[in-house]
Amino acid sequence: MSTLSIFKDITDEEKKHMFHCFTPVTKVFFDGEIIMNYSYKIDKIGIMLDGKAHLSSIDYEGRQSILEQLETNDIFGEVFTPPPENCQYFIEADTACDVLFIDYSQIIKRCPNACPEHSRLVNNLLQMTAAKAQAMALHINILSRRSTRQKLIAYFESEANKSKSEYFTLPMSLSALADYISVDRSAMMREIRKMKECGILSERSGANGRSYALTGGYAEDL
Amino acid sequence: MSTLSIFKDITDEEKKHMFHCFTPVTKVFFDGEIIMNYSYKIDKIGIMLDGKAHLSSIDYEGRQSILEQLETNDIFGEVFTPPPENCQYFIEADTACDVLFIDYSQIIKRCPNACPEHSRLVNNLLQMTAAKAQAMALHINILSRRSTRQKLIAYFESEANKSKSEYFTLPMSLSALADYISVDRSAMMREIRKMKECGILSERSGANGRSYALTGGYAEDL
DNA sequence: GCCATGTTGTTGCAAATGCAACAACATTTT
DNA sequence: AAAATGTTGTTGCATTTGCAACAACATGGC
Numbered sequence: 349m350s351t352l353s354i355f356k357d358i359t360d361e362e363k364k365h366m367f368h369c370f371t372p373v374t375k376v377f378f379d380g381e382i383i384m385n386y387s388y389k390i391d392k393i394g395i396m397l398d399g400k401a402h403l404s405s406i407d408y409e410g411r412q413s414i415l416e417q418l419e420t421n422d423i424f425g426e427v428f429t430p431p432p433e434n435c436q437y438f439i440e441a442d443t444a445c446d447v448l449f450i451d452y453s454q455i456i457k458r459c460p461n462a463c464p465e466h467s468r469l470v471n472n473l474l475q476m477t478a479a480k481a482q483a484m485a486l487h488i489n490i491l492s493r494r495s496t497r498q499k500l501i502a503y504f505e506s507e508a509n510k511s512k513s514e515y516f517t518l519p520m521s522l523s524a525l526a527d528y529i530s531v532d533r534s535a536m537m538r539e540i541r542k543m544k545e546c547g548i549l550s551e552r553s554g555a556n557g558r559s560y561a562l563t564g565g566y567a568e569d570l
Numbered sequence: 571m572s573t574l575s576i577f578k579d580i581t582d583e584e585k586k587h588m589f590h591c592f593t594p595v596t597k598v599f600f601d602g603e604i605i606m607n608y609s610y611k612i613d614k615i616g617i618m619l620d621g622k623a624h625l626s627s628i629d630y631e632g633r634q635s636i637l638e639q640l641e642t643n644d645i646f647g648e649v650f651t652p653p654p655e656n657c658q659y660f661i662e663a664d665t666a667c668d669v670l671f672i673d674y675s676q677i678i679k680r681c682p683n684a685c686p687e688h689s690r691l692v693n694n695l696l697q698m699t700a701a702k703a704q705a706m707a708l709h710i711n712i713l714s715r716r717s718t719r720q721k722l723i724a725y726f727e728s729e730a731n732k733s734k735s736e737y738f739t740l741p742m743s744l745s746a747l748a749d750y751i752s753v754d755r756s757a758m759m760r761e762i763r764k765m766k767e768c769g770i771l772s773e774r775s776g777a778n779g780r781s782y783a784l785t786g787g788y789a790e791d792l
Numbered sequence: 793g794c795c796a797t798g799t800t801g802t803t804g805c806a807a808a809t810g811c812a813a814c815a816a817c818a819t820t821t822t
Numbered sequence: 823a824a825a826a827t828g829t830t831g832t833t834g835c836a837t838t839t840g841c842a843a844c845a846a847c848a849t850g851g852c
Contacts, residue, residue, distance in 0.1 A: 357680070405714070411716070415714070430704055432724065455696075456696065470689065470692055470693050471680075474692055474695055478699060481649075481702055481706060482650065482652055484703060484707065484710060486654070489657070492637070494753075495809090532809065534831085535809050535811090538833095539808090743798090743799065743800090744799075754839065759801060759802075760803095760839090795852085796850090799846105800845100800847075802845080803842105804842095805841090806839105807839085807840080808840080809836105812833105812835095815833105817828100817830075818829075820827075821826070821827090822824085
């Protein structure tokens with residue numbers, strides 16, 4: 349897969365020209381900072397140029413869910429993820445982050461200059477949005493499983509696929525994973541223990557933390 | 571909101587010109603027909619010109635989920651919703667459907683003719699993909715609720731918002747709704763009954779079927 | 793009419809889950 | 823070093839949920 353980036357096929361020279369059409373703003377955030385607070389009617393979209401963050405939801409009862417994990421070249425914004433009522437959505441930096449902000453309306457309005465860089469940027473954004481849809485589809489696939497074990501297996505399978513090796517390291521803490529798959533953390537821990545006892549999940553510790561692997565035959569297992 | 575459509579701001583004359591860049595195919599499907607079977611590596615995207623359909627997932631245990639409801643001007647395809655392993659995905663028509671198919675690769679490749687209609691089409695597709703992301707975000711918001719009641723409330727709230735009236739009619743059967751919110755149908759029926767008893771949900775029958783309404787105070791209710 | 797099919801509605805029961813509460817441990821701050 | 827913070831790991835218990843199985847009803851085809 350060719351690297352997906354907002355400025356793919358756009359040179360620095362062309363960028364300057366493009367900035368006549370809209371005025372992008374870059375900003376740096378530190379670990380733990382709130383990058384964007386989803387109120388209503390913000391039409392700015394964010395592009396993660398570098399760093400990691402996540403989109404959290406907190407409902408009126410204080411329950412937290414992790415809706416998205418954001419890495420380099422991911423996009424975010426209310427245009428893609430409008431918050432429902434009674435819910436607070438916000439992007440929180442997990443590392444230092446470089447973020448580019450653009451007005452969505454400026455992107456999709458018909459460019460009066462008809463500049464080719466503009467349309468190339470829209471093309472890139474389409475691809476990044478498609479990639480976002482893929483990430484969301486994976487999340488839906490996981491959440492639509494009816495049991496905690498099935499959710500874990502679906503998540504672990506996708507991680508195993510990404511890592512290309514049998515073992516994979518989790519990109520987040522177990523607490524965060526529980527929020528991502530939307531189950532109670534203690535229930536998830538209990539289920540992970542059971543899966544280890546059943547022999548369908550194995551864990552090992554290495555230099556760079558712990559890693560896990562699904563061990564064959566879990567498909568047939570209840 | 572301006573109507574979102576694949577050919578927005580593109581005249582019939584321009585369409586002909588555009589067809590030099592890529593070769594769209596339209597096809598008609600009948601109620602119940604399979605519009606697209608997601609195997610791997612199909613890069614065609616579909617645009618629902620008219621009609622309704624849904625994306626179903628069936629896992630290796632035969633469990634069915636409804637991942638997406640598709641209406642006029644919605645888009646679909648593996649580029650947005652790649653199927654995981656051990657899972658079968660397919661689009662099934664719920665009514666008669668007119669569908670337009672385009673190769674995704676033909677859309678995103680740099681247009682050698684640099685035709686303005688092409689970039690307008692990409693612009694439209696970006697907006698349709700953003701709309702798709704919004705629909706998926708809503709689904710994730712519903713599925714991330716921890717109890718059946720919370721899922722139902724989240725779903726009903728979104729339907730109530732759409733209908734602008736207090737009462738709303740369900741766009742699908744209760745069986746399909748259970749698949750969409752990923753809970754057991756009998757458990758869902760049980761919960762709906764309890765919600766009616768509690769007085770947080772009311773149902774009425776009219777000429778065009780049944781409609782429901784959330785009645786105040788459900789937020790505080792356990 | 794009759795049959796096949798699909799939806800709605802219900803129940804019992806075993807199992808899974810959420811919740812609350814706690815302990816052990818690691819990491820960072822003061 | 824001590825304190826504060828966050829993660830991992832555990833348990834008991836009440837409740838919710840999934841599952842299987844069934845009945846009532848509507849719909850469409852023959």
